[in-house]
Amino acid sequence: MVKYIFGEVENNMTSNLPEGFFQWVWYLLQQYGTLFIQGALYTLLIAVIGTIAGCIIGFLVGIVRTIEVNPDANKIKSGLLKGVQWILTAYVEFFRGTPMIVQSMVIFYGAMEVFGIDMSPLAAGLLVVSINTGAYMAETVRGGIASIDSGQTEGAKAIGMTHFQTMLYIVLPQTLRNIMPQIGNNLIINIKDTSVLNVISVTELYFAGKSAAGAYYKYFEVFFIICVIYFVMNLAVSRLLRLIEKKMDGPDSYKLVTSDYMSGEITENSSTIKIKGGKQ
Amino acid sequence: MEAIENVNGNSPILEINHLGKTFGNNEVLKDIDFKINQGDVVCIIGASGSGKSTLLRCINMLEAPTSGEILHDKENILSKRKEITSYRAKVGMVFQQFNLFSNMTVLENCMIGVTKVLKKDKDYANNIAMKYLKKVGMAPYINAKPHQLSGGQKQRVAIARALAMEPEVLLFDEPTSALDPEMVGEVLAVMRELASEGMTMIIVTHEMAFARDVSTRTVFMEKGVIVEDDTPQLIFNNPKNKRTREFLSRFMDN
Numbered sequence: 001m002v003k004y005i006f007g008e009v010e011n012n013m014t015s016n017l018p019e020g021f022f023q024w025v026w027y028l029l030q031q032y033g034t035l036f037i038q039g040a041l042y043t044l045l046i047a048v049i050g051t052i053a054g055c056i057i058g059f060l061v062g063i064v065r066t067i068e069v070n071p072d073a074n075k076i077k078s079g080l081l082k083g084v085q086w087i088l089t090a091y092v093e094f095f096r097g098t099p100m101i102v103q104s105m106v107i108f109y110g111a112m113e114v115f116g117i118d119m120s121p122l123a124a125g126l127l128v129v130s131i132n133t134g135a136y137m138a139e140t141v142r143g144g145i146a147s148i149d150s151g152q153t154e155g156a157k158a159i160g161m162t163h164f165q166t167m168l169y170i171v172l173p174q175t176l177r178n179i180m181p182q183i184g185n186n187l188i189i190n191i192k193d194t195s196v197l198n199v200i201s202v203t204e205l206y207f208a209g210k211s212a213a214g215a216y217y218k219y220f221e222v223f224f225i226i227c228v229i230y231f232v233m234n235l236a237v238s239r240l241l242r243l244i245e246k247k248m249d250g251p252d253s254y255k256l257v258t259s260d261y262m263s264g265e266i267t268e269n270s271s272t273i274k275i276k277g278g279k280q
Numbered sequence: 281m282e283a284i285e286n287v288n289g290n291s292p293i294l295e296i297n298h299l300g301k302t303f304g305n306n307e308v309l310k311d312i313d314f315k316i317n318q319g320d321v322v323c324i325i326g327a328s329g330s331g332k333s334t335l336l337r338c339i340n341m342l343e344a345p346t347s348g349e350i351l352h353d354k355e356n357i358l359s360k361r362k363e364i365t366s367y368r369a370k371v372g373m374v375f376q377q378f379n380l381f382s383n384m385t386v387l388e389n390c391m392i393g394v395t396k397v398l399k400k401d402k403d404y405a406n407n408i409a410m411k412y413l414k415k416v417g418m419a420p421y422i423n424a425k426p427h428q429l430s431g432g433q434k435q436r437v438a439i440a441r442a443l444a445m446e447p448e449v450l451l452f453d454e455p456t457s458a459l460d461p462e463m464v465g466e467v468l469a470v471m472r473e474l475a476s477e478g479m480t481m482i483i484v485t486h487e488m489a490f491a492r493d494v495s496t497r498t499v500f501m502e503k504g505v506i507v508e509d510d511t512p513q514l515i516f517n518n519p520k521n522k523r524t525r526e527f528l529s530r531f532m533d534n
Contacts, residue, residue: 154342155379155438159393159445160369169392173383254385254424 017216024221032212032222039208040229042122046197046204047190050129054190055183057130058137061088063167065138066145088138095135101196104128108200125202129194133186140182144175177248184241188234205229291354292317293448293480294339294371299348301331301338301504308334310504312348316449316482321475323491323512324484326501327527332484335501336453339482340373369397372442376454378434380426386413386437387422390444398445405444412440416470432463436470443474450474452483488531492516500524 108124111117156166195206213222296314337343390409416436456464498515
């Protein structure tokens with residue numbers, strides 16, 4: 001009797017479950033497809049928002065760290081600046097010097113035990129990725145600013161721009177363009193490295209994979225699927241970033257403006273414009 | 281070496297008194313006295329390292345002088361640091377290396393100072409930028425980025441950018457030294473035209489023929505000192521100072 005029942009169950013299982021590798025992949029996709037998509041979306045969400053927030057943090061920290069202390073400024077001001085720069089340096093060194101997987105544990109459980117803040121895993125994940133990316137971006141931005149030719153700054157100063165205007169209109173736009181490849185690197189790294197957030201049970205793609213794999217003990221098949229999803233996401237992201245870079249560069253060629261259009265445009269106003277400082 | 285009084289008898293636009301500049305213990309400028317009147321076209325000549333460019337950069341405060349004073353509208357600009365940006369807006373500068381903003385088109389390069397520093401509206405900025413781009417013959421290239429232009433074209437845009445600010449005086453720091461020989465002419469032609477229209481200019485240059493033909497005053501500098509400051513006729517044909525003579529004869533030999 002028992003044997004019969006057992007036999008039937010066994011029979012039932014073997015008849016319903018797939019046999020080969022690809023059959024399994026197809027079966028798992030049907031079973032857990034929505035779970036994987038949901039995990040992938042979480043991964044993208046955390047990586048994209050974390051990278052954007054990290055860039056903002058990186059720009060702010062990088063800018064403050066590149067301010068040169070003016071020897072003529074008063075002592076309280078320059079002392080304050082030095083203090084802030086020291087703190088920012090400490091921030092950069094600490095978050096570059098510890099693994100993100102450890103940071104997420106420290107922040108998630110630390111917030112709970114020390115400050116009594118019960119963060120959702122998603123919020124903690126976003127925070128960790130943002131400040132981690134910020135630390136790397138701060139160094140990238142610092143290098144990016146340093147790489148801008150001093151002639152650009154002098155040209156801006158010579159027409160009377162303030163330091164703030166020079167940064168805003170001349171130095172930072174050029175810095176942003178120059179560090180775009182590094183921002184792309186960071187985004188791709190973040191898409192992959194959000195997987196470490198599974199330790200604080202953020203339901204991102206790796207976490208989804210782990211959950212699905214455990215159900216049938218089909219680790220290879222499941223993580224083969226997860227692997228393909230990561231790769232496709234990153235391939236799409238890297239293509240997209242190249243497009244954005246091209247867009248930022250503008251067209252390769254330029255159109256010469258015809259003289260007809262020009263003369264009409266200018267004669268209209270030329271009577272009001274005279275060279276100042278002349279004898280004419 | 282007495283400065284020549286302006287024919288109009290106006291008070292000078294710029295008056296430099298006892299200006300000194302040291303880098304560490306290297307004294308680059310020593311006790312410079314120098315006046316710029318309206319309509320002056322002053323060419324500063326001298327060997328490399330004589331302090332010509334440093335003097336020009338001090339006038340625009342790109343280098344901070346270590347002593348002396350620079351009077352603009354009878355006010356010493358070295359005493360009140362806050363006014364530097366509005367002072368710089370009135371004293372245009374054209375660089376050897378052009379220094380066009382590489383993230384902007386030709387037109388944007390000429391507009392940015394007008395809109396952001398002079399706080400004029402976009403239409404005004406566009407018109408005035410176009411006016412001066414046309415003057416330097418670069419109007420057809422308004423949509424180009426600096427890296428798409430030749431050296432001579434870049435320098436002409438840089439001149440238009442400075443002119444669009446309608447400065448009281450324009451400083452040129454070796455404007456043709458970074459150019460290929462065939463492009464020197466087009467830039468000098470623009471500068472000649474400006475001079476003939478009465479633009480006040482201070483030009484650091486190695487173009488002796490240009491200095492002789494175009495300037496109203498020629499200044500010879502050596503080792504951080506103004507050796508001679510006179511009309512180009514006298515400087516080039518009958519220099520009073522032995523060192524000026526030596527410099528010019530060396531130049532003519534080459």
